[in-house]
Amino acid sequence: MVLKVGILGGANIANKISRAINSIPDVAQVVVVGSREASKAASFIERNKLVHASPVAGYDAVLDFPGVEAVYIPLPTALHVEWVQKAASKGLHIVLEKPIAIEDEHVDAIVKAAADANVVLFDGTMWMHHPRTAAMEAALQEIGPVWDVDSAFTFKGSADFLENNVRVKADGDPLGALGDVGWYCVRAILWAYDFTPPTHVAAHHGALFNEAGVPLNIAATLLFPGGRKARFLAAFDTVFTSKLEVYGDRGSLRLRDFVIPTAEHEASFVMATANGLADGDTRIATVEETRTVRNAVTQEAALWQRFAREIEVVCAGGRAPEYWPRIAALTERVLSAVLASARQGCALLPFEHRA
């Protein structure tokens, strides 16, 4: 059974997702693309060679398109609640781009809409679906309980990006670098801690906001039970880095391409033992090993494969999994707490978790 997908809007990232769906034709197929103008949808379809897709004007027409079973929502964050609610109410399964929402109440509304309608809700965190991530989950067991995590995802936006991109607009994606690149860092930290919520969150001094109050550079510390910690940096003003380092009791794991792999069909990470220094502190005794994982399809295609499998469970009469909305909501709430801390002089804020 091939999943019939509709796409709301022609955001840049929708090109990548279209190509991913096209790469797994036995799993999913784009059948409709909606844009404010049908001509834009048509050129999106042509550019991405979506041979089975029809262009429509407006997003409602996507939801109502005959046969559509799932939607991809890459709209600006400010529009997420409305379109998730509409899609869910029509029984459509949803892949929602990150950040999923702006306000915590919107997070609740999104999760509730999906649960009430028993539809599968995924956020767009592609790296979680790469087989490397499963290998790293096994590796986390080897390095023992996690003690510290360090992550950064940064790039240096052009003058045009910093002026005009939706990701720096208060009425588009007001979480800015925090919601965009910071989403991945926070998700990775939570993933490394097996989605245990932090106890406290504190932004670091030195954050940079644009005139509209959108964060362009923001870093924070997250505190976890038992003295465990994490730090991250999200920035639109710093040259590219995409790193994740996890320190456990017995060793560490790291990679510099955790969000988007360097190569298309294999991806690596480095495992290091705990050893430290040797020979009277004259050399490093830590032993490192690079582990490489092959992947048949891209991580974005892997996301759609998993999404389709979850939908099949629901179609067979099962419940939509609570796992994906739960971790999306937790990620979003941590981002929201970091922003609140930054706006309160980098105060240490207790993180209030609701399961």
Add this chain to the structure above:
Amino acid sequence: MVLKVGILGGANIANKISRAINSIPDVAQVVVVGSREASKAASFIERNKLVHASPVAGYDAVLDFPGVEAVYIPLPTALHVEWVQKAASKGLHIVLEKPIAIEDEHVDAIVKAAADANVVLFDGTMWMHHPRTAAMEAALQEIGPVWDVDSAFTFKGSADFLENNVRVKADGDPLGALGDVGWYCVRAILWAYDFTPPTHVAAHHGALFNEAGVPLNIAATLLFPGGRKARFLAAFDTVFTSKLEVYGDRGSLRLRDFVIPTAEHEASFVMATANGLADGDTRIATVEETRTVRNAVTQEAALWQRFAREIEVVCAGGRAPEYWPRIAALTERVLSAVLASARQGCALLPFEHRA
């Protein structure tokens, strides 16, 4: 002319320094080692094969030993001022282990003592004397003005270390992990910013202190003029890492063995271009290059080679260089400000710099 060196005490690190001096016999020679008991000095001498050295009881006897020209002071930090002042007053050149002092006034007293006596004063930051560091200084020019720096130096101390080592004692090295491993991180940050002082300093929430108030895990953000930043983590409770990453306008530089190189006779660092993502954000376009530098002697021997050269200048009638005491003092003052911030609820403190 071979520099005649005396060593005050048999601290662990003195073994490493003794071996370094022994490796450059045409440059320097240990002629005397003083310990509280002469027998301890004798076994230190025997263990390190210091064939030209005499054991003496007490540190005064080192300073008064016939022919001694320079001293190595690896004593607990609390004893630094006293022994620097005594050594300088006798015209002895000094290599002083880090952290150089506990209180800012002691920093001033140490720098003044060396300047007044016109003796060369080095701190024990060995990595600065590795030829790799000179190569990295050239590389910093390539990646453009520095915008951000991230550093960490951590190891997981044993239960015995965390209970009994001088580095966790309030009457020994009360700066703990900050003064020990944090020294290198702060020095590296300042080095990357060409020793421009920060404008502000803020510790991160989540620092861990022992019952005596000595920091075991401490992180901080340093702010520099023009929105530039740096972060570091210093810890005795986290598995080994020793990393430095410098982000410039045009690329980045990184290494994971900045304090102590992995290999004895060559050392590397990675240069990365600024590029970021390509192909519709499906892969990383940043190009990386590993640069390797050969070194004839260890970095600790290189420190003593440079120290001996500076002393020759002074012996020829020149002034002792102000550079080394200045950067040592700046490093120490930043550590001190970080600790003050941590003790004031991680407040953002202006960094008051006196040239």
